[in-house]
Amino acid sequence: MEHSDSECHFKCLSRDLLAHIMVRLDGSSLASAACTCSELHGLAQDQRLWKHLCHSTWPSTSLKEAHHLFSSFTMEGFNRFYADSYPxxxxxxxxxxxxxxxxxxxxxxxxxxxxxxxxxxxxxxxxxxxxxxxxxxxxxxxxxxxxxxxxxxxxxxxxxxxxxxxxxxxxxxxxxxxxxxxxxxxxxxxxxxxxxxxxxxxxxxxxxxxxxxxxxxxxxxxxxxxxxxxxxxxxxxxxxxxxxxxxxxxxxxxxxxxxxxxxxxxxxxxxxxxxxxxxxxxxxxxxxxxxxxxxxxxxxxxxxxxxxxxxxxxxLVVEKAYEQFEEQKQEIIRKKKLKDTIADWLFLSFEVSIFITFGYYYFFSPI
Structure with a gap:
């Protein structure tokens, strides 16, 4: 009953007034409003609303250099751009x-x-x-x-x-x-x-x-x-x-x-x-x-x-994932340094053993 009453109230408002209200909504609010009734759902499909929202969120999209990049946009073009770029x-x-x-x-x-x-x-x-x-x-x-x-x-x-x-x-x-x-x-x-x-x-x-x-x-x-x-x-x-x-x-x-x-x-x-x-x-x-x-x-x-x-x-969730990557990076670097250190010691040990072997044969082998 409440849903039908609210839909009736919306129908009492002109489309121009509703559009004037919806142009002031952010992307999440606009998407939520589109789910409330068929009238708002239809208004929310207007790409002019999403275009205005993209321009206000990313002013670079309204620059002259960007016009030709969006020239091929058809239905749901700016809607999709916002949905892709905002999260x-x-x-x-x-x-x-x-x-x-x-x-x-x-x-x-x-x-x-x-x-x-x-x-x-x-x-x-x-x-x-x-x-x-x-x-x-x-x-x-x-x-x-x-x-x-x-x-x-x-x-x-x-x-x-x-x-x-x-x-x-x-x-x-x-x-x-x-x-x-x-x-x-x-x-x-x-x-x-x-x-x-x-x-x-x-x-x-x-x-x-x-x-x-x-x-x-x-x-x-x-x-x-x-x-x-x-x-x-x-x-x-x-x-x-x-x-x-x-x-x-x-x-x-x-x-x-x-x-x-x-x-x-x-x-x-x-x-x-x-x-x-x-x-x-x-x-x-x-x-x-x-x-x-x-x-x-x-x-x-x-x-x-x-x-x-x-x-x-x-x-915050995205930032945490970034921190986890940095921790993994430090762990990989630590293991790589440890591996390089062990390899250096093994190589040094091999050189020492070769030196000792040649020294032994030089001093103690019969002439």
């Missing part, structure tokens, strides 16, 4: 990894990066494809692409360590990739009286890195949303290094321990008496369980795998 990747040790065989190209992927401070977006950028991976006219990969597939992968949003004022330049990073540099980005930070402001940055900073497969229309957020590490680098005059990321399960033929870490690194400094953030670097790469950088070929496989991972709306 974070959840690494579950008990879940099975289903092999995904597909042709992969760097140009298939785009990235939407948004940085927030105190719930206010302070930086938005779009990366379409990956630098230095163009394809020749005959369809064959050029030297840059072959180099990309075999060298350590590192996708650089920008690096403005040596850029002054609003100057924009381009160049090569330490791995040879073309840097996509931007002007100096600054945002006010509420800082205390201490010299180390790591706590304020942990509490206030949030970062989203949404990876988008342009061919299949799938998306995934590679970030942990909140930083998993913030530390001050005293040697560089007070720069702050921040880590975001996730853990991606992969097949054993990709990595022996079947786990890869997506590491999003951000570096900034505080400038001026007002305490402004000056961004110096934001980049993303993948590491294995001993901390080694993964090459471009396997990184493409990992990015594709991430699109099909389990998701969770609970950041």
């Amino acid at each position: 974070l990747i959840l690494h579950d040790r008990n879940s099975d990894v289903i092999p995904i065989q597909t042709h992969l190209s760097p140009s298939d992927f785009a990235s939407f990066i948004d940085v927030y401070y105190r719930d206010k977006c302070i930086l938005s950028r779009v990366l379409d494809g990956m630098p230095n991976t163009a394809v020749c006219g005959d369809g064959q990969s050029n030297d840059f692409l072959r180099w990309f597939l075999n060298c350590p992968f590192r996708l650089v949003l920008f690096d403005v360590d040596s850029v002054e004022g609003d100057e924009v330049r381009s160049g090569n990073d330490e791995y040879g990739y073309t840097q996509m540099l931007s002007p100096r980005f600054m945002a006010p930070v509420q800082i205390g009286k201490t010299k180390d402001h790591s706590k304020e940055l942990v509490e206030g900073l949030r970062l989203s890195w949404v990876l988008f497969d342009k061919k299949r229309g799938r998306a995934v957020n590679l970030s942990s949303w909140k930083p998993v590490l913030v530390k001050k680098i005293w040697a560089t005059d007070g720069d702050y290094l921040m880590h975001f990321g996730c853990i991606v399960p992969v097949e054993e033929n990709v990595l022996p321990h079947k786990l890869a870490k997506c590491l999003i690194m951000a570096r900034c400094s505080l400038a001026g008496k007002e305490g402004y953030l000056r961004w110096k670097e934001i980049s993303m790469h993948f590491e294995d369980t001993i901390g080694a950088h993964i090459n471009g070929d396997k990184s493409l496989i990992i990015m594709n795998r991430a699109l099909y991972c389990l998701r969770s709306n609970k950041p």
Whole structure:
């Protein structure tokens, strides 16, 4: 009876008024409202609502550079994008990894990066494809692409360590990739009286890195949303290094321990008496369980795998999985060091025994 009464009340309202109300809902509330009655369910299918929601959640999706990426969206396009990108990747040790065989190209992927401070977006950028991976006219990969597939992968949003004022330049990073540099980005930070402001940055900073497969229309957020590490680098005059990321399960033929870490690194400094953030670097790469950088070929496989991972709306659960990976990583490194130490001792013992044997025959053998 109560359900029918509420549905009757909704029918008394105009569709324009209902749409005006629903456009103010977040994604979870909008999805819940769609389950209450047929009237709201129909309104919730309006892609304009989900488009507005995506633009407000990830301002990078509303930038001019992003328009052509969504031009092929049809029914449920923005709805699916939100459902894919809002929850974070959840690494579950008990879940099975289903092999995904597909042709992969760097140009298939785009990235939407948004940085927030105190719930206010302070930086938005779009990366379409990956630098230095163009394809020749005959369809064959050029030297840059072959180099990309075999060298350590590192996708650089920008690096403005040596850029002054609003100057924009381009160049090569330490791995040879073309840097996509931007002007100096600054945002006010509420800082205390201490010299180390790591706590304020942990509490206030949030970062989203949404990876988008342009061919299949799938998306995934590679970030942990909140930083998993913030530390001050005293040697560089007070720069702050921040880590975001996730853990991606992969097949054993990709990595022996079947786990890869997506590491999003951000570096900034505080400038001026007002305490402004000056961004110096934001980049993303993948590491294995001993901390080694993964090459471009396997990184493409990992990015594709991430699109099909389990998701969770609970950041603490995702953070715990990240911590478990770090513990496993330290244990693997400890065992490797122990194995190397034993091997060194055995080799040294073998050399000593050879030396003693030759010495014995030299001094005590009959002439």
